Amino acid sequence: QVQLVESGGGSVQAGGSLRLSCAASEYIYRSNCMAWFRQAPGKERQGVAEIYTGTGATNYADFVEGRFAIYTDNAKNALYLQMNSLKPEDTAMYYCAADNPHRGCTWSLRAYDYTYWGQGTQVTVPS
Numbered sequence: 001q002v003q004l005v006e007s008g009g010g011s012v013q014a015g016g017s018l019r020l021s022c023a024a025s026e027y028i029y030r031s032n033c034m035a036w037f038r039q040a041p042g043k044e045r046q047g048v049a050e051i052y053t054g055t056g057a058t059n060y061a062d063f064v065e066g067r068f069a070i071y072t073d074n075a076k077n078a079l080y081l082q083m084n085s086l087k088p089e090d091t092a093m094y095y096c097a098a099d100n101p102h103r104g105c106t107w108s109l110r111a112y113d114y115t116y117w118g119q120g121t122q123v124t125v126p127s
Contacts, residue, residue, distance in 0.1 A: 001025060002025055002027060002028050002116050003023075003024070003025045004022055004023070004024055004025075004028070004096045004097070004098060004116055004117065004118035005022065005023045005096075005118055005119070006020060006021065006022050006094065006095065006096045006118045006119065006120060006121040007020070007021045007022075007023075007121060008020040008021045008121060009094060009121030009122045009123045009124075010122075010123070010124070011124040011125070011126065012086055012123075012124075012125055013125070013126065014086060014087055014088055014125055014126070014127070015085060015086065016086050016125075017082070017083060017084045017085075017086065018083050018086065018123060019080060019081070019082050019083070020036065020080065020081040020083070020094055020096075020121060020123070021078055021079070021080055022034075022036075022078065022079040022080070022096030022118060023076070023077065023078055024077045024078065024079060024096075024098060025077070026077050027101065028098040028100075028101060028116055029053055029072075029074075029077040029079075029098070030053065030054075030101060031052075031053060031054040031101050031102050032052070032053050032054070032098055032099060032100070032101045032102070032103075033050060033051070033052050033053075033098070033099045033103065033104065033105035033106075033113075033114075034050065034051055034052075034053060034072070034079050034096070034097065034098045034099075035047060035048070035049065035050035035051070035070075035096075035097045035098075035109065035114060036048040036049050036050075036070060036079075036081045036094060036095070036096060036097070037094070037095045037097055037109075037111060037114075038090075038092035038093065038094045038095070038123075039092055039093050039095070039120075040091060040092040040093075043092075045095070045111045046061070046092075047061055047108075047109025047110065047111065048060070048061055048064065048068065048070075048081065048094070048109070049061065049064060049068055049069075049070035049081065049109075050070070050105055050107065050109055051070045051071070051072060051079070052104065052105050053072050053074070053079075056071075056072070057105070058070055058071075059105070059107045059109065061109055067083065067084050067085045067086075068081060068082060068083045068084070069081070069082040070082075079096055081094070083123070086123075086125045087125060088125045088126065088127035089125075090123060090125050091123060091124050091125050092122075092123060093120040093121070093122050093123075094120060094121050094122075094123050095117055095118055095119075095120045096117070096118040097111070097114035097116065097117050097118070098114060098115065098116045099113060099114050099115055099116075100115050
């Protein structure tokens with residue numbers, strides 16, 4: 001069964017940190033492109049960061065500005081997003097996403113490149 005389950009969201013003061021986790025079923029974790037997206041109310045879904053699990057290669061959206069890190073734990077089939085120096089504009093629902101395995105990454109952070117999606121975890125940074 002294909003499954004992505006996010007956790008780790010919450011409310012944090014500006015300048016604080018959060019680590020988001022995504023537990024993935026093994027089928028979609030191995031040799032696959034996985035990513036984090038976010039969507040704020042009234043806005044389109046926006047790519048944050050993506051990683052190819054086979055090599056660890058990564059790509060980040062410009063707005064990340066070195067504040068976030070995407071990484072994996074192969075022993076746990078888990079994807080993470082470490083977010084530091086959070087800003088109020090980072091407030092959004094954050095989603096874990098995965099493509100079908102062995103297709104490689106387009107490195108474009110486009111939502112339509114991803115087939116599987118989690119339910120999301122809310123991140124709130126009050127202004």
